[in-house]
């Protein structure tokens with residue numbers, strides 16, 4: 184290619200939906216360019232000889248051939264620093280509240296003016312910087328320079344990757360994000376740092392995934408736990424409870440920071456998320472959950488290219504908090520809408536479609552996203568560890584799990600929580616199907632050490648009971664309950680107790696929206712003891728229906744309301760009464 188005829192400013196040649204082409208532009212792949220007189224930001228996604236193909240992050244209506252296209256020479260990057268927590272951003276990190284405020288409507292997400300500019304981090308706000316080093320100290324990538332209070336936490340200001348040297352010109356006190364806090368080697372280091380979104384941030388070591396992200400949801404923690412730093416896929420059809428589940432996870436899981444990417448939901452649905460999320464109360468602090476949340480919002484009526492970028496923007500911000508030694512939970516709702524954006528851009532590029540019209544690189548792109556989940560030892564001498572756990576909702580059309588996004592997510596995520604339309608219709612929530620879901624994370628050791636030595640045995644027992652119940656119910660449907668032997672009828676009774684009294688958990692029940700691991704263990708122990716007593720009675724010849732009808736068994740349904748402090752006592756007491764009642768039967 185003759186680069187001599189190309190310059191940093193080219194000319195618009197063709198526009199098709201979110202895709203534009205420029206000629207005469209000297210650019211590298213993934214450079215950010217400003218398109219047209221309106222200076223709409225876009226990213227070079229293909230270079231064909233002298234033509235640059237650009238995906239544009241804003242509505243391209245009104246662009247005309249011949250308008251200028253200017254290369255910024257930078258890849259798509261995000262601003263990182265204090266002030267991110269509590270923000271609502273779009274896929275290219277524009278602060279929506281700030282932009283909407285100028286238009287006076289806080290939820291007028293879709294009407295933000297084209298080409299509107301605002302930086303993600305406020306340039307005027309001052310932060311109280313307390314240094315943790317002294318001038319003359321030698322520092323390297325990831326070392327702590329100092330902290331500033333941000334929302335409810337101390338935000339660590341770290342030496343950026345690839346920077347090292349002697350600390351000079353160290354400052355203290357009130358500073359703006361762009362003002363240097365120190366010079367390290369030859370580089371001025373400010374709180375504000377940039378990072379290209381399509382590149383994973385470095386860490387010193389990836390760690391094995393041995394600790395769960397505790398969620399407070401019984402079906403998850405007990406049956407299908409997710410590792411801190413792991414990835415989960417939540418496929419579910421319309422109305423199966425994806426949003427409620429993701430909100431419960433945001434609220435109750437043991438994550439320090441939550442990144443929520445609302446990806447291409449309908450405009451009004453997202454408005455609901457924007458209204459609901461700030462109203463969620465953080466159970467740890469009693470203040471708004473937004474204090475430790477960053478919301479990234481992209482509605483279907485916003486440009487598709489920005490939606491494509493949003494998951495990379497989100498995961499880069501997540502890695503930034505991970506590098507500070509924090510545990511981050513990133514939720515994407517939903518990756519299907521993101522995949523649709525990819526499909527639309529690809530079809531405009533006239534690429535050869537693969538499965539269901541998605542581009543052939545769908546699997547690679549999804550993998551690039553999921554692979555950025557992980558637990559790491561961070562750069563720096565503080566011996567910090569941090570993690571990013573990715574939870575991706577998938578909304579397959581018609582609840583069909585054989586479609587490409589569900590199938591690829593399944594291969595990439597270690598945990599699969601399959602939401603079930605039939606369960607949701609029966610109001611069984613969370614509607615996680617226990618026969619189709621699974622976890623590949625080996626966390627039994629952690630639960631045995633931290634909760635109770637018999638946790639793995641109880642968990643395996645519960646899974647087995649539920650599976651046996653499912654097979655037996657199929658027989659009952661075909662042949663009726665009379666076809667079952669007495670011990671099989673016991674399995675049906677216990678399976679029902681497990682489903683109704685253990686797995687069901689309403690997100691709207693104040694006392695039960697979250698359940699501690701100790702309580703989960705106590706509840707399961709009580710059901711297990713009830714099983715043993717019931718099986719013994721039936722072995723002695725008591726009719727299964729008579730045994731299953733003892734009134735104390737019904738009390739198992741009240742366990743979820745037991746106060747934490749009294750549950751051990753209440754459980755021992757109930758178990759003893761169940762045994763006595765069953766022993767008295769003849």
Ligand SMILES: Nc1ncnc2c1ncn2[C@@H]1O[C@H](COP(=O)(O)OP(=O)(O)OP(=O)(O)O)[C@@H](O)[C@H]1O
Nearest residue numbers: 420421422423424425426427612613688689690691
């Ligand atoms: N854990 C839960 N506890 C109690 N009720 C729930 C729970 N999960 C879902 N529901 C009920 O199901 C309804 C639908 O849930 P939700 O809006 O999360 O579904 P969705 O899968 O996100 O739907 P959509 O496909 O429209 O995005 C809720 O309004 C609520 O009534």
